[in-house]
Amino acid sequence: MAKGKLIAFFFLILAYTGVAQEEGKRTSSKVLGTAKKENRAGLSTAQAHQRFLDSANIYKKSDLEKSIDFIAQSMESLDALGNKRELSSSLTALGEIYMYHKQYDLAITNFKDALAASPSNKTKLLLGKTYVLHGEFEKAETTLSPLLDVKNMVPYRRVELYEAMGDANIGMSNPRRAQEFYQEGLRVAEKNQISPKVIDLNSKIADTYASENRVVEAEGFYQNSLNLSKRVAPERLIQESERVADFYNQKNRYDDEIQLRKKSLNELQQLPQSKVSVESRGVSVSDTITSQRINYKIANAYIAQDKLDEAIPYLEKSIVEANEEDDLIVQKDATRQLSEVYRNKGDFTKALESYQDYVAVVDSLYVRKEQELSQAARFNREIANTQNRISSLEQERELNQSKYSLAVTEQQLFEETSKRQKWIIYSLVFGILLTALTALLYYRSNRQQKLANNLLALKSLRTQMNPHFIFNALNSVNNFIAKSDERSANRFLSEFSVLMRSVLENSEEDFIPLSKELELLELYVKLEHSRFSDKFDYTINIDEQVDVDAFQIPPMLLQPYIENAIWHGLRYKEEKGFLKINLKQLTDTLLEITIVDNGIGRKKSAELKTSNQKKQKSKGMGNIKKRIQILNDMYKNKVDVSIANLNDNQTGTKVTLKLKKD
Structure with a gap:
């Protein structure tokens, strides 16, 4: 029945074709004229397009919403005919914004769209690096491997390529091959005097040796990174010192670790901001090196040596500094560790006092986590709305391009009367396919949004479950304390701390x-x-x-x-x-x-x-x-x-x- 109606519709079109020929010519000429006019105007929009991208880059770190809004304006500034290269640059810039803010799924989607619009080695490199950050190491290697054969690549980008290939192989548990890429990247960086990358690659080569328990080689490259960082800036020296200190900790070289962390602490106290932001692979990491963190790590090193009296002052200082800086994470860990130190020393009164402080900090941290979840939900909604707006702009551009193509086709049909019926049918089929594709994209978008909402809701419920369990279990602890049953309370606290640690470890x-x-x-x-x-x-x-x-x-x-x-x-x-x-x-x-x-x-x-x-x-x-x-x-x-x-x-x-x- 539907097929018969479609055939009848085609014959109806053919019947009216002759009558509508002159009108079609006028309409076609009007559409083409408008498109050409817009194209001429579009030649002057290149500068405006670049200005919007520059503005988006300025606000990338400080104001996500404003940065994405500038990207949307850059796409709106493109004319109806469109410019694939400019469109690709807008989508690439949008992907970099999402990449910086750790929205890796959205970043990958936009980088793919950018490559579909206009292939670019820069965009392919960014896509590969994002796959590494997202943990999709095989896809990263597949994306980046063809770039190894590209000639005349900018040296800095070549170094980034080797580094990203090394990172991908580390993710695939192939340290030897990763080391080869890091070494090649180091060679290019040293040849072109790219100092930041020379330091990064020395550290990463040291990490690969450390993973193979080749301590001598690892320590040599770590020492290189330390010596090089001294020539750059105090902040970079502190970053590398902390990495080397972590290496000493892994190898149970606690005296060396403590000595190096104390130096970092002195360097940090001389800085005006008293903290150092950590940068990794060009993407901001939500971590900082602070005085309270270093003091906490020094205390842990003393504890590992069973030097409890030396650890206590550093734990107390870490708690005070964390409280001043409103760093609840460090305050929680340091307070719990101080309670355990007092317990191991046999000072159960101070252990209980510290543990009560720890419970209060956990309560505050739970309230903050709920606030962060609420902010994250609002943040994700804003991103989704902005991304939908950009998707709508892209669909509108595709529709305008379709209209232009249809107008050209109509003009050719009127010029070639013998092919008129054939081209009309092709245009209708194209329209049906375009509609089906749009419906398919809309359906997939809805499914992805539903999945994202489910994951967010599941994380929120899981985060609520853990404090609910902890607070109920604390009632049992309070019961023994109320009965003054010190041995049972001590045993219960010890077992309860093990239980709570397991719960917190599994909470994510x-x-x-x-x-x-x-x-x-x-x-x-x-x-x-x-x-x-x-x-x-x-x-x-x-x-x-x-x-x-x-x-x-x-x-x-x-x-x-x-x-x-x-x-x-x-x-x-x-x-x-x-x-x-x-x-x-x-x-x-x-x-x-x-x-x-x-x-x-x-x-x-x-x-x-x-x-x-x-x-x-x-x-x-x-x-x-x-x-x-x-x-x-x-x-x-x-x-x-x-x-x-x-x-x-x-x-x-x-x-x-x-x-x-x-």
């Missing part, structure tokens, strides 16, 4: 090995059992057929269910209950995890809640439901959870979780 991961999750859960249940030993016993049974290393699971997925079983089921049971955690592999790709308790049951637990508790929903369980929903949306029903009563009288609870292997 979407999935972790099931074995890690089980270790964390076993430690958590052990801690809870030490508090409620008269309320329940527990067992963790893992079927022999279960390969725990083969499965991946979202961190902290099982803990809220176990916490509910203990706190809302077993704690209120008059006689001693039990908690069973069983793992059974149903198929090669499907694992079943059951959490069973013979507590008072969900119904009676709800009845025991106060009116205030009934108004508040469990934040942990609510976040778990949202996480499972997002994970199943992203990974096609990877996780399935069901909750049921254990007994007919509505006592006891059984939670069944089924996990699919990727």
Whole structure:
């Protein structure tokens, strides 16, 4: 039916072609005249286009939104016919902005679009470097390898090419080949007196030797980088000194590390800003070398030598400086380390005081993380809106070019009457294909946006889960302290610090090995059992057929269910209950995890809640439901959870979780 309507439509066009011929000529001439007029005007827009790009580069580091807006204006300034080279330069500049701000996916997309518009060695090099930063090392090597055969490349760009190839091979665990590229880049840099790159490449060659445990060669190149950096600037000397100090730390040469870091500390204190921004591969890194960080590392070196008395002043100074600079990360780590030092010295009073300070800092850090997540969400929305605007501009340009091509085609059709019908059909087919392509691009854009939103929501929920767990677990610590049970409190604190460290280490991961999750859960249940030993016993049974290393699971997925079983089921049971955690592999790709308790049951637990508790929903369980929903949306029903009563009288609870292997 649709095919018949299309054929009828074609015949209708043919019937009216003769009548519309003169009108078509006038319309075609008008369109072509306008396009040519715009083209003549476009010859004078080259300078305006370059000015917009220069302005975008000025604001690249300080104002992302304004910088991208200038890129959009540079694309708007191009005429209807378009200039592929100028368009490519705009897209390349946009990719560099996203690359600087670590939006690597967007940077890669724009670099690809720029290469599609007009191939450029500079853009290919930037694309390869972005692949390295994004961890796609094979794609980086594939992109950069053809550039090795390019002749007459600018020396600085040639050095960047060898450096990027070395970085890609480091990512692919091929240090020997990486070393060859770094050596070649160093040769070109020394020949052309490119001092910053000479220092960078000496350090990277030293890193490759260090990774192969060739200490003598590594130390030689590190010494070269130190000597060269002394001629450049104090900031660069501090950067290289810290890298060499890290090397000494890895090799357990703590005295050398401490001596070098103390020199860096003196150099840093003489600088007006008292901190040094770290630059790597031309892209700003969200890290700085500060006095509080160096003091913290010096203290750790003393601790590694069991010189606790020497470490304490540096830890205290690091905490004070971090507090003055509002550096909560260093303040948190230094306060925790100071608490452990006092504990190891046997001064439990100061250890407790430091630990309480640590808890307060963690609380402040959690509030700040929530603010940063909110800012990141707003930042991503602004970037998405701006990127959509630029995409619309590009689609509009393509549409204008299509109109121009159609006008030329119409003029040729009117000049060649014998080919009129054929060209009309081709134009219609082209229009249909263009519409389908536009629809496809729009569909893909929506899918990518949905994926980005899911990832952001998942990260936000995961970030909320960890503090929720920590704050609940701290109640158990407080219980022992309140009972003045010093030995139990000390033991509990030690085990709890191990548990909390594991939780924080896994907080940035979407999935972790099931074995890690089980270790964390076993430690958590052990801690809870030490508090409620008269309320329940527990067992963790893992079927022999279960390969725990083969499965991946979202961190902290099982803990809220176990916490509910203990706190809302077993704690209120008059006689001693039990908690069973069983793992059974149903198929090669499907694992079943059951959490069973013979507590008072969900119904009676709800009845025991106060009116205030009934108004508040469990934040942990609510976040778990949202996480499972997002994970199943992203990974096609990877996780399935069901909750049921254990007994007919509505006592006891059984939670069944089924996990699919990727």
